[in-house]
Amino acid sequence: MEIDRVVVVGGGIAGLAAAAVLARRAGEVVLVERHPAPALPPQAGLPHAMLLSGALVLNELFPGLDERLRVRGAVPPGPDPTHVPCHWAAAGAVRHELRFPDVGRGRSLCSRELIQQEMWAAVERIPNVRREHDTVTTAVGRGGAVHGVALRSGRTIEADLVIDAGGRGRGVPTGVPDPPVTEVGVDIRYTSFLVERQEGDLDGAVVAAVQHTPRIPRMGIALPMEGGLWQVGFGAFFGEAGPTDPAEVREYAAAAFADPVLAQLLDRPFLDRPRRYTFRSGLRRHWERMARPVPGFVAVGDTVASVNPIYGQGMSSALLQVRELGRLVDRYGVGPSLAAAAPKALAKIADAPWHLSTGADFTYARTTGPRPRDQARINAYVSRVLRAAAVDDRANLAFTSVTHLMAPPAALFAPPVVAAALRHGAPPKTPADPARAGAAA
Ligand SMILES: Cc1cc2nc3c(=O)[nH]c(=O)nc-3n(C[C@H](O)[C@H](O)[C@H](O)COP(=O)(O)OP(=O)(O)OC[C@H]3O[C@@H](n4cnc5c(N)ncnc54)[C@H](O)[C@@H]3O)c2cc1C
Incomplete structure (x- = not known):
């Protein structure tokens, strides 16, 4: 060789x-x-x-x-990897399917x-x-x-x-x-939470996302993971630190984003400690x-x-x-x-x-x-x-x-x-x- x-x-x-x-x-x-x-x-x-x-x-x-x-x-x-059910709120519209090649x-x-x-x-x-x-x-x-x-x-x-x-x-x-x-400065502050996945969550969507908009510099995501869990994460631009207290997080998810979809996953106990991360x-x-x-x-x-x-x-x-x-x-x-x-x-x-x-x-x-x-x-x-x-x-x-x-x-x-x-x-x-x-x- x-x-x-x-x-x-x-x-x-x-x-x-x-x-x-x-x-x-x-x-x-x-x-x-x-x-x-x-x-x-x-x-x-x-x-x-x-x-x-x-x-x-x-x-x-x-x-x-x-x-x-x-x-x-x-x-x-x-069942069909080319059509994945989702709730994807972006630019004032919601996609209910991610269409993959x-x-x-x-x-x-x-x-x-x-x-x-x-x-x-x-x-x-x-x-x-x-x-x-x-x-x-x-x-x-x-x-x-x-x-x-x-x-x-x-x-x-x-x-x-x-x-x-x-x-x-x-x-x-x-x-x-x-x-x-x-370098492109955004000062994103992340918070994330683990909650149990339950039958019928998000009307069967595999993932959910709420993209930031010009007026709302915050995004949220829910991704499923092993152990029957959702990872729910929020990212806010320009140094805004999201809450980690459960009641405040629920309110934040329901009111501070372009779409309140993620709030429905936060009606249950948070498992593990909340995580934070700063990406400048x-x-x-x-x-x-x-x-x-x-x-x-x-x-x-x-x-x-x-x-x-x-x-x-x-x-x-x-x-x-x-x-x-x-x-x-x-x-x-x-x-x-x-x-x-x-x-x-x-x-x-x-x-x-x-x-x-x-x-x-x-x-x-x-x-x-x-x-x-x-x-x-x-x-x-x-x-x-x-x-x-x-x-x-x-x-x-x-x-x-x-x-x-x-x-x-x-x-x-x-x-x-x-x-x-x-x-x-x-x-x-x-x-x-x-x-x-x-x-x-
Ligand atoms: C909050 C957050 C969320 C993210 N979400 C996503 C996502 O949803 N999807 C996605 O694709 N990406 C995501 N990313 C990005 C992703 O984490 C990185 O792109 C990825 O980790 C890059 O991998 P890497 O191997 O290049 O570097 P790293 O994962 O940083 O690995 C580098 C490794 O090198 C080792 N190392 C460094 N210096 C030395 C040294 N001198 N000697 C020996 N070892 C050394 C370190 O210990 C480390 O293990 C996210 C990042 C952040 C911050």
């Missing part, structure tokens, strides 16, 4: 996937993670949705993983913890992956190229390729030049704009793009990047050509979730960062598509495909979708209760 050793820094979603992908291509993969397995990051206890694109990659990289998740209680998509399977829903536990278990079964419980302190190398990493324990591991999958904060903090960074900004590291490529080094996952979590894209973006990394290694090996090609190719994958999420974040004048030109017009059009998606199958399919990273954003501008948006997407007339109808969206 031409590639003797790869070091993967970080045992999160990106690092575990990278270990699996590169173990097929290298003699040995050393996975360095500073926390004991399953190394859950602080946000892991809050609701995490795996998008369809991420679920497909996950099952490609870890065959049988979906079945194992289901054995442990993950909730399957329902027919790819032969759907996604199961469960906690982030369960996904990561099963990924760890799968990686531990790969014979040529060696685990190091240690912290990487720097990359080591010569002449601008990386040849390994130094660990806090004092040891050095030589490698043909080092993958930085260390998450938003970077796993290889020094030894590699800093890339240019873009979307963060993009432009590895593709480095003055000189760094042979022997590639960054993936949140280290490339850490996006506003309310759109549920981070894990799937990481998995799509890692799948692409495998293809790039097949094509270029691990030398200078990979260093030149990989940052651009991975940035291209990160672009869609980055532009979709920051574009929606720029609904608000208070969002900070480089505001794209024409964003207001694009957002107005997207709101039209969303309203059309509530009544038009093609608009629904296009919107779900784009937001699940199964189709490029340009799919929203396909002629049948434009026609549906023009026909069905007009903003509602000023309603009696603008908050409830999300009228301004």
Whole structure:
């Protein structure tokens, strides 16, 4: 085998996937993670949705993983994975079905913890992956190229390729030049709660979501998980801290959102403690704009793009990047050509979730960062598509495909979708209760 050793820094979603992908291509993969397995990051206890694109990659990289998740209680998509019942309030309309493309399977829903536990278990079964419980302190190398990493324990591991999958904060903090960074400030405050799932909840919807609107900078989501539970989460922009006292949470869910649907899940005792998390900004590291490529080094996952979590894209973006990394290694090996090609190719994958999420974040004048030109017009059009998606199958399919990273954003501008948006997407007339109808969206 031409590639003797790869070091993967970080045992999160990106690092575990990278270990699996590169173990097929290298003699040995050393996975360095500073926390004991399953190394859950602080946000892991809050609701995490795996998008369809991420679920497909996950099952490609870890065959049988979906079945194992289901054995442990993950909730399957329902009898027809192309038509998933939902209550999705957005832009003043409610979709009752998420219309997915027919790819032969759907996604199961469960906690982030369960996904990561099963990924760890799968990686531990790969014979040529060696685990190091240690912290990487720097990359080591010569002449601008990386040849390994130094660990806090004092040891050095030589490698043909080092993958930085260390998450938003970077796993290889020094030894590699800093890339240019873009930041989009939103100061989202999350709260989340676990409640029992009951027969007939949400009229049979598998998921529920209430998107933020121009007048109401708050969103809510309910996702089913193992153990017969709902994870109910709220995210508010610009530093608004939602309540955690049960009575106040119920009132908040009923009155403070564009649609009160989630209040019906909060009529029962809260299980476990409420969770909080603050996400201050979307963060993009432009590895593709480095003055000189760094042979022997590639960054993936949140280290490339850490996006506003309310759109549920981070894990799937990481998995799509890692799948692409495998293809790039097949094509270029691990030398200078990979260093030149990989940052651009991975940035291209990160672009869609980055532009979709920051574009929606720029609904608000208070969002900070480089505001794209024409964003207001694009957002107005997207709101039209969303309203059309509530009544038009093609608009629904296009919107779900784009937001699940199964189709490029340009799919929203396909002629049948434009026609549906023009026909069905007009903003509602000023309603009696603008908050409830999300009228301004
Ligand atoms: C509140 C919230 C909700 C979210 N909801 C969703 C959602 O619904 N859907 C979704 O897809 N995404 C969601 N995300 C995003 C998702 O959590 C991230 O995109 C995902 O965790 C990125 O995975 P990663 O492997 O790149 O990084 P991480 O999960 O952060 O993993 C990085 C790992 O590297 C290790 N590490 C770092 N530095 C070193 C070092 N020097 N040495 C050794 N180890 C190191 C860390 O310990 C960690 O285990 C959410 C995020 C937040 C904050």
